[in-house]
Amino acid sequence: MAVTGPRQSGKSTLLRHALPEYSYTTLDDPAVLQLAHTDPVYFLDSLGERSIIDEIQLAPGILSYVKMRVDADRSRNGRFVFTGSQQFGMIRNLGDSLAGRIALLDLLPFAASELQQAVPMESGMELFATTCLTGAYPQLALTPKIDRRLWYSSYIQTYLERDIRSLYNIGSLREFHRFMQLLAIRCSQMLNMSSFATDLGVSVPTIKRWLSVLEAGRIIYLLSPYFGNLGKRITKMPKVYFLDTGLACHLAGVRDREQLLEGPMSGALFENYCIQETVKSYANHGRQPQISYLRTNNGLEVDLIIEGQNLRPLPVEIKLSRTPSASLASGLVRFRSLFEKTEPEEGLLLCLADGQRPVCRGVSAIGLDAYLETLEQMLSR
Numbered sequence: 607m608a609v610t611g612p613r614q615s616g617k618s619t620l621l622r623h624a625l626p627e628y629s630y631t632t633l634d635d636p637a638v639l640q641l642a643h644t645d646p647v648y649f650l651d652s653l654g655e656r657s658i659i660d661e662i663q664l665a666p667g668i669l670s671y672v673k674m675r676v677d678a679d680r681s682r683n684g685r686f687v688f689t690g691s692q693q694f695g696m697i698r699n700l701g702d703s704l705a706g707r708i709a710l711l712d713l714l715p716f717a718a719s720e721l722q723q724a725v726p727m728e729s730g731m732e733l734f735a736t737t738c739l740t741g742a743y744p745q746l747a748l749t750p751k752i753d754r755r756l757w758y759s760s761y762i763q764t765y766l767e768r769d770i771r772s773l774y775n776i777g778s779l780r781e782f783h784r785f786m787q788l789l790a791i792r793c794s795q796m797l798n799m800s801s802f803a804t805d806l807g808v809s810v811p812t813i814k815r816w817l818s819v820l821e822a823g824r825i826i827y828l829l830s831p832y833f834g835n836l837g838k839r840i841t842k843m844p845k846v847y848f849l850d851t852g853l854a855c856h857l858a859g860v861r862d863r864e865q866l867l868e869g870p871m872s873g874a875l876f877e878n879y880c881i882q883e884t885v886k887s888y889a890n891h892g893r894q895p896q897i898s899y900l901r902t903n904n905g906l907e908v909d910l911i912i913e914g915q916n917l918r919p920l921p922v923e924i925k926l927s928r929t930p931s932a933s934l935a936s937g938l939v940r941f942r943s944l945f946e947k948t949e950p951e952e953g954l955l956l957c958l959a960d961g962q963r964p965v966c967r968g969v970s971a972i973g974l975d976a977y978l979e980t981l982e983q984m985l986s987r
Contacts, residue, residue: 607684607686607687607688607708607709607710607711608662608687608688608689608690608708608709608710608711609621609687609688609689609711609712609713610689610690610710610711610712610713610824611712611713611714611824612714612715612823612824612825612849612850613761613764613765613769614715614743614744614745614761615713615714615715615743615744615824616713616744617660617689617713618630618632618658618660618689619744620713621658621687621689622658625656625658625687627656628656628657628658628687629653629654629656629657629658630657630658630660631653631657631658631659631660632659632660632661633659633660633661633662633664633665634660634661634664639664639665642664642665642667642668643665643667646665646667646668646671647671649668650668650671650672650675655685656684656685656686656687657685657686657687658687658688658689659686659687659688659689660688660689660690661689661690662688662689662690663690672686673707676707677707688708711889711892712824712889713889714824714849714885714886714889715741715742715743715744715849715850715886716742716743716744716747717742717883717886717887717890718733718737718883718886718974718978719978719982721733721736721737721742721747724744724747724748725740725747729958729960729975730958730960730973730974730975731928731958733974733975734876734879734958734974735863735866735867737851737852737879738851738852738854738855738860738866738875738879739754739852739855739860739861739862739863739866740754740852741754741757741758741850741851741852741853741856742850742851742852743761743850743852745757746852754852754856755856755861758852758853758856759856761853762783762786762853762857765823765825766779766782766783769823770782770819776812776815776816776819777808777812781806781807781808782816784806785802785806785813785816786820786825786857787857787858788802788805788806789802789820789826789846789848789857790848790853790854790855790856790857790858791857791858791871792846793846793847793848793854793858793871793874793875793878794845794846794847794873794874794875794877794878794881795845795846795874796843796844796845796901797817797828797843797844797845797846798843799813799814799817824849825848825849825850825853826846826847826848826849827846827847827848827849827881827882827885828844828845828846828847829844829845829846829847829881829897829898829899829910830844830898830899831843831844831898831899831900831901832898832899832900832908832911832919845899847877847878847881847882847885848878848882849882849885849886850882851875851878851879851882854875854878855875858871860875867926872926873925873926876924876925876926877909877924877926880909880910880922880924880956880974880977881897881909881910881924883978884897884910884912884981885897887978887981887982887985888985891985891986893985896912896913896914897910897911897912897913898910898911898913899911900921900941906937906940906941906944907937908921908922908923908937908938908941909922909923909924910922910923910924910956912981912984914951914984917948918948918949918950918951919945919948919950919951920950920951920952920953920954921937921938921941921942921950921951921953921954922953922954922955922956922977923935923937923938923953923954923955923956924956924957925955925956925957926957926958927957927958927959928957928958928959929959930955930957930959930965930971931965932965932966932969934955934957934965935953935955935965935966935969935971938953938954938955938968938969939953939966939967939968939969941953942968942969952968952969952970953968953969953970954969954970954971954972954977954980955969955970955971955972956972956974956977957971957972957973957974958973958974959971959972959973960973960975960976961973961976962976962980
């Protein structure tokens with residue numbers, strides 16, 4: 607098994623607590639890393655019957671030896687557990703060496719339910735505001751007095767210097783950092799690569815390469831468009847979201863509650879938060895997100911479409927509002943009419959209201975807490 611995810615998401619801590627009977631070795635230790643490179647057979651022999659190997663991407667050469675040991679006795683499952691933060695090359699190495707022999711799991715920063723256990727909050731509004739202004743990384747959530755601005759600045763610098771520069775020739779780190787800032791400012795929007803390339807003075811292939819790095823590193827999530835049966839009438843661009851709204855707020859310069867809830871990015875950040883939590887719910891169930899969005903050239907927009915096991919689409923419109931109304935649900939009504947052959951589920955108007963109640967025929971308003979509970983029930987089936 608391999609547990610991947612962004613830096614500081616708690617991979618090593620989780621595994622050491624969940625698997626106390628396993629020995630733990632980190633390849634961040636120079637002496638251990640040298641042994642893994644120079645004598646991989648002895649290195650694996652020294653680990654014992656069951657072991658956790660942290661930062662496996664630093665010594666991909668040992669994976670071929672792991673493969674031989676696994677193939678020698680396929681009945682002994684769970685002997686090795688790997689972790690790593692540099693998904694860029696790690697997934698490729700694991701796939702090449704251990705295809706069909708390893709399970710891959712993602713660990714993202716705290717989901718809403720986990721954050722609630724660390725810092726109990728009474729409303730969806732508080733949960734949204736706290737996640738954005740505090741961040742969902744475990745150290746931030748569990749250390750109230752930490753300097754969050756300094757933490758995120760250091761996190762980005764470490765990410766750029768250690769993970770990016772060491773693995774990819776991405777050009778100017780300064781321009782890459784500016785690109786991250788622009789992505790944050792334009793979160794929840796359709797991804798126009800040509801516009802980014804023009805604004806930054808780089809080529810479109812460079813933008814594509816940078817996006818692939820951020821996506822592989824679980825910094826951003828690209829939400830694909832829903833095609834259904836409308837063909838060319840549907841926009842083909844993905845929409846971009848951050849997997850930690852705290853990082854998006856830091857990069858975009860959103861520092862306080864007033865900016866968050868009343869500033870020009872308030873609606874986009876709430877949408878980002880809802881998509882982020884949806885992706886985390888899937889990841890925490892070990893499943894790939896079956897989600898998309900819809901925008902047509904005649905003005906129909908639906909922020910989120912979830913495809914359940916029965917393949918019936920569940921349309922969700924996301925609005926930063928505490929007073930849901932039928933006018934806010936017009937896109938959901940049009941979607942249900944246009945895609946009636948797919949037998950869509952009752953639409954959800956996701957907002958900051960409490961509970962769940964109907965707002966018009968075929969659409970219910972649902973609060974953040976109730977939505978996350980509904981999603982949990984769907985994924986547990």
